[in-house]
Amino acid sequence: MSLTHxxxxxxxxxxxxxxxxxxxxxxxxxxLSRHILALEDELGTxxxxxxxxxxxxxxxxxxxxxxxRRILAEVDAAVHTVRGVTAGRQGA
Amino acid sequence: MSLTHxxxxxxxxxxxxxxxxxxxxxxxxxxLSRHILALEDELGTxxxxxxxxxxxxxxxxxxxxxxxRRILAEVDAAVHTVRGVTAGRQGA
DNA sequence: AATGGTTACGGATCCCGTAACGATC
DNA sequence: GATCGTTACGGGATCCGTAACCATT
Numbered sequence: 001m002s003l004t005h006x007x008x009x010x011x012x013x014x015x016x017x018x019x020x021x022x023x024x025x026x027x028x029x030x031x032l033s034r035h036i037l038a039l040e041d042e043l044g045t046x047x048x049x050x051x052x053x054x055x056x057x058x059x060x061x062x063x064x065x066x067x068x069r070r071i072l073a074e075v076d077a078a079v080h081t082v083r084g085v086t087a088g089r090q091g092a
Numbered sequence: 093m094s095l096t097h098x099x100x101x102x103x104x105x106x107x108x109x110x111x112x113x114x115x116x117x118x119x120x121x122x123x124l125s126r127h128i129l130a131l132e133d134e135l136g137t138x139x140x141x142x143x144x145x146x147x148x149x150x151x152x153x154x155x156x157x158x159x160x161r162r163i164l165a166e167v168d169a170a171v172h173t174v175r176g177v178t179a180g181r182q183g184a
Numbered sequence: 185a186a187t188g189g190t191t192a193c194g195g196a197t198c199c200c201g202t203a204a205c206g207a208t209c
Numbered sequence: 210g211a212t213c214g215t216t217a218c219g220g221g222a223t224c225c226g227t228a229a230c231c232a233t234t
Contacts, residue, residue: 031200045178052208060177067170078159085152086137123225144233
């Protein structure tokens with residue numbers, strides 16, 4: 001499990017499409033597809049249903065999505081907080 | 093920024109010592125030391141003060157630690173939630 | 185010289201992109 | 210046969226561990 005995989009998952013969930021998500025992430029389809037497969041493998045469950053149109057979230061995927069967003073938001077908050085602390089001490 | 097780096101940071105923060113944290117993580121000192129340096133580099137700030145005894149958290153490090161723990165807890169929660177959803181649907 | 189963190193270096197592993205493939209309409 | 214996702218494969222980047230180094234006591 002890596003933050004990259006989580007970001008990839010969120011992008012695919014939001015786009016419903018590996019190709020579009022890949023473009024959004026400045027990546028090609030194969031690595032992105034592998035991220036999702038690795039995640040599903042690690043969690044032991046399918047997160048998406050593969051349809052002829054693209055990818056649709058399964059219930060496990062919807063549950064994971066909520067956590068995934070929180071994780072990424074928390075990472076952002078961590079970075080901003082540290083920058084804030086540093087700025088408050090005039091940038092050393 | 094990676095989950096591995098965050099885990100490393102928490103271990104060093106809790107042990108106050110790269111060597112002990114390394115043992116706890118089943119790793120050697122050099123890679124662990126590099127994780128911390130990479131994190132500090134990426135955040136643009138020192139997180140620890142290097143003392144002759146080991147590593148002591150700086151204010152930026154203390155702030156980061158709170159977020160780091162929340163991130164790791166959230167990742168755990170994500171895994172457990174997905175496993176729970178799957179179990180509730182009799183294990184597909 | 186002992187202790188603790190960091191840098192050098194080499195080999196294994198990982199990971200991306202191109203190309204080829206498989207399945208569905 | 211067009212559209213999507215996935216698998217094969219090769220080359221570059223990453224990352225660990227051993228060894229050597231530097232600083233403090």
